[in-house]
Structure formats: C-alpha cells, structure tokens
Amino acid sequence: MSISLKAAQILVGSALVASAGAAANATIITDAAFFPPIPHTLISFESDGAGNAISLLNAATQAMPANAYDNLGVSFTASSGMRWTNDGNSLFDAAQLSGGSPANSIPSTFVNNFTITFSVPVRAFGMLVVNNRLRDPIGPTFFIRDTQGNMIDTLTFDSIFYDGQFGNANTVADFGFLGATYGVDIGSIEITKTHAIFDDLRFSAIPAPGPIALTGLAILAAARRRR
Numbered sequence: 001m002s003i004s005l006k007a008a009q010i011l012v013g014s015a016l017v018a019s020a021g022a023a024a025n026a027t028i029i030t031d032a033a034f035f036p037p038i039p040h041t042l043i044s045f046e047s048d049g050a051g052n053a054i055s056l057l058n059a060a061t062q063a064m065p066a067n068a069y070d071n072l073g074v075s076f077t078a079s080s081g082m083r084w085t086n087d088g089n090s091l092f093d094a095a096q097l098s099g100g101s102p103a104n105s106i107p108s109t110f111v112n113n114f115t116i117t118f119s120v121p122v123r124a125f126g127m128l129v130v131n132n133r134l135r136d137p138i139g140p141t142f143f144i145r146d147t148q149g150n151m152i153d154t155l156t157f158d159s160i161f162y163d164g165q166f167g168n169a170n171t172v173a174d175f176g177f178l179g180a181t182y183g184v185d186i187g188s189i190e191i192t193k194t195h196a197i198f199d200d201l202r203f204s205a206i207p208a209p210g211p212i213a214l215t216g217l218a219i220l221a222a223a224r225r226r227r
C-alpha cells in the first residue's frame with residue numbers, strides 16, 4: 001500500500017475517532033511510517049534493552065525480566081510472567097515478515113494479559129498486531145491510561161488497522177499497525193488478547209498532529225510567499 005494512501009488513512013482515522021466521541025485530542029495511527037520523521041524508540045524484541053540478542057528456536061519462549069528494557073524507558077509486565085516468543089505459526093511468521101521483525105515478538109501463548117508501562121514522556125505509540133480471527137473474531141483490546149492511572153482511551157484491533165491477511169484452514173491472521181497519539185502523556189497500555197502477537201513497539205514523546213500540522217503550515221507559508 002502506498003504511503004500517500006496510508007497517510008490519507010491516518011487522517012480519515014482521525015476524523016472517525018473524533019466523530020466516534022473517543023478520547024479528546026486522540027488520533028489513531030495506522031502506519032509505522034508515522035514514526036521515522038520524529039524522535040522515537042523502536043523495540044524489535046530481537047534483543048534486550050542492553051543489546052543482548054534473544055535467540056529463540058521456532059515455537060520457543062523465554063521469560064522476560066521486568067527490567068529488560070528499563071534503560072529505554074519502558075517495562076513489560078504480566079501477572080503470569082512476561083515472555084519473549086518465537087511464534088510457531090507459519091502464517092504469523094509471514095505476517096511478522098511483512099510488517100514486523102522476525103523472529104521474536106511478545107507475549108507468547110502463556111500470557112493473555114500484560115501491561116506496557118512508560119517511565120519517560122510518551123504521547124504516541126504503535127506496534128504490529130497479528131491476530132487469528134478464527135480463534136478471536138473481536139481482536140486484542142488496548143486500555144490506555146495516563147500517568148495517574150486514569151483511562152484515556154480504549155482501542156480494539158479491528159479492520160481500520162488491517163494491512164493484510166494470511167489464511168489457511170486453521171488460521172486467518174489479520175495483521176496491521178495499531179497506534180495512537182494523545183494530548184496527554186501515556187503512562188501505561190494494558191493489552192488483552194487470546195490468539196495474537198505484538199512486534200516492533202514504537203513510541204515517542206512528540207505529540208501528533210505535530211508533523212502533519214507542521215507540513216500544513218509549511219504549505220500555507222509557501223502559498224503566502226507565492227502571492
């Protein structure tokens with residue numbers, strides 16, 4: 001899909017969120033291309049925060065210490081114990097190849113509820129989501145809270161976020177980039193899932209619609225100069 005079309009989808013998504021009466025100052029992000037122009041952190045889960053490789057055989061998992069990414073300003077915790085995983089489903093692997101980074105993702109089949117907690121200012125986040133709709137027709141849900149613990153938004157991985165699909169008799173894997181940006185700092189994101197993985201977490205302190213608004217202002221300024 002072209003970047004310009006996806007950029008249009010970002011704007012359309014913003015309008016839909018506004019009309020749906022969701023969180024104030026919220027804009028959903030449907031493409032990872034949102035992040036490269038702004039300062040941001042990317043976690044591929046192929047290594048820990050110190051850069052030590054996490055090498056997993058296919059279908060293997062490994063316990064993730066709560067402080068694995070402390071130096072990057074983020075922690076991943078689960079009551080059942082957080083894990084890195086190399087998912088064994090070949091269609092999930094194909095989705096990771098398309099929109100994420102093989103081989104690792106989070107949080108494994110052992111973990112169906114986990115929380116991402118930021119210790120640095122964050123106003124925009126996004127990640128690849130891969131969900132088996134045959135097992136979970138609704139998709140994972142994201143509960144987004146501010147730094148005081150107040151709920152600021154709830155997002156569900158539905159069709160507006162889909163970039164593609166791989167399917168066979170047992171799996172129909174929808175995949176796509178799910179993200180959002182808010183006018184307040186994001187303190188934590190609690191995620192519930194049953195048959196999904198998440199990869200390539202991106203986050204930034206820069207609030208949207210900064211880059212889009214700046215582009216608009218630049219065009220306006222150029223138009224004025226031409227008069």
Ligand SMILES: [Ca+2]
Nearest residue numbers: 086087088093
């Ligand atoms: Ca795999």
Ligand SMILES: [Ca+2]
Nearest residue numbers: 044101104199
């Ligand atoms: Ca990865």
